[in-house]
Amino acid sequence: MFIFVVSFLMYLLLVWSGGAIPLIEVLIALILASVVTVAFRSWHRGRKISTRGLDPKRWFGFFHYLFGPFAVGLAKANIDVAKRVITGNIRPGIVKVNPGLTNDVAKTLLADSITLTPGTLTVDIDEEGSFYIHWIYVEDENPTEEQLYGSFGHWARRLAE
Amino acid sequence: MFLIVGIFIIIGLGFNLLGAFSLYRFPDVYTRLHGATKCTTFGTLFTMFAVVAYSLGRLVSTGEARFAVFIIHGAVAALVLLITNATGAHAIARAAHRSGTLPARAVVDRLEEKEEAKGGTPR
Amino acid sequence: MTIYIFLFAAALVGLLAVAVLGRLVAGPTIADRAVALDTMNTLVVGLMMILAAVYDSVVMVDIAIVYAGLSFVGTMFIARFIEGEV
Incomplete structure (x- = not known):
């Protein structure tokens, strides 16, 4: 959960160039964050989804x-x-x-x-x-x-x- | 702004110079890692602060959003540099010790004592 | 005016990155060479940031971020090689 949120926000932060962010970029950010999260979970099997890192x-x-x-x-x-x-x-x-x-x-x-x-x-x-x-x-x-x-x-x- | 940027650049260049100099000054890998990692990380951080301060001045005087983007990306670069340099130095030190390079002029070496106690390969 | 400070700093950092080459060639062990390469990468990232300010391009800062990440991967790979695990 922590990795998903951080990679999503980091993509939006790097793609922002003054003014509003178009919807397509948000969609790309969601897809990329999902890919990163799935890859991480396939390396570390058996870890529960926790929200401890988001406190x-x-x-x-x-x-x-x-x-x-x-x-x-x-x-x-x-x-x-x-x-x-x-x-x-x-x-x-x-x-x-x-x-x-x-x-x-x-x-x-x-x-x-x-x-x-x-x-x-x-x-x-x-x-x-x-x-x-x-x-x-x-x-x-x-x-x-x-x-x-x-x-x-x-x-x-x-x-x- | 001129003064602030100048001071930051001078501090950064001084530490970069010391970091490069320490590669020739110290006797073995570990002490060189101390000088190279700490001094160049700190010096490069200060040159980045100079760049960020310069764009902050431009942002205030012109008001273009381009310079805000510049500041954000510079901060991200500084954070990435801080994390990766420390971890890379740790990886090199561990690899050097495992490949058998012992610290020169060491007064105590607990890691080597532990390897010997475990019955590892004598070096 | 501030541009000239940045140009001077860029020239000096570039010179330092070249000066580190001595340890890269002469280092007695592979680990020494890895340290020199790591130092050089850090200096190049700083150089890219300064040149981005001089030429006023945000793209160069992005390249500096990616370069820092890739140099980290390279350092880790060399470390694994020294340990003999590749």
Whole structure:
């Protein structure tokens, strides 16, 4: 359901060129969204149609996250990496942390956030949900979640679990 | 508008330059991924902001709907770039580790320890 | 006047995309080359956006979106190849 609505709206957004949208474009958008949804369901059989992804509170939370903590983290990450590029002060290593997430969407959101924030890069995720993270300056060989990515684990849990 | 666009372009170009430079500066794949992914994504985002700010100025001064379309498409391009770059970097890092490239000068490598504990192929 | 800033930026980003070629040729492992290619793709997307503003065409932004998606598919395919699963 989520995929259907998002692909429908995205097509209309990209096809809009000032003024009203003709009816034929809406029909094409409906057909294309149906094709995408059917293809997705044939890859992931047995998934129920759910409307969890359409909850407006989640969407507001997502945009709040994108323009609030995430933007600040992105800016800090880039200044940090820029300093390291210039000075060459690195102490790399791969550390392990388990945030205890079960949902695939939450894992993806957290992994992408980790990759774009200070000095960390997700390398692998195993079956138990442990993240293996490449850290450009290892401060602690057994780090806590707070040290690695601050409040992002809390946000991922709130938005997608 | 001239000033805002100029500042955005200068920030974007600076980070792009650092990202390209980090490819030659760092010793192995993982650290290069850090520099290349973060800095070029951030720099390209800022050049896109400059383009969006420029079209916003044109939209206000001329009032043509064409520039609104420009802004929407630019925002979609920025979002696509943000998601695909992070995921692509993750895929390259995982593939590099699985193919046996170990991080240079690493102080700790938990993933390699786990592979050895599982009795995987020694590298 | 602002056009000249954009033209200058486009020239510099193009130069950077060429400068990355050194790592693409010299990289000791395939993963290094994949990183260089990924960086180059990102820079080309930025270049397309700037040129779209200079030449005032919305179509070029659409091409940039499609290019970003296709370069992502290419990167994923190279990653699968490095893992040896293709």
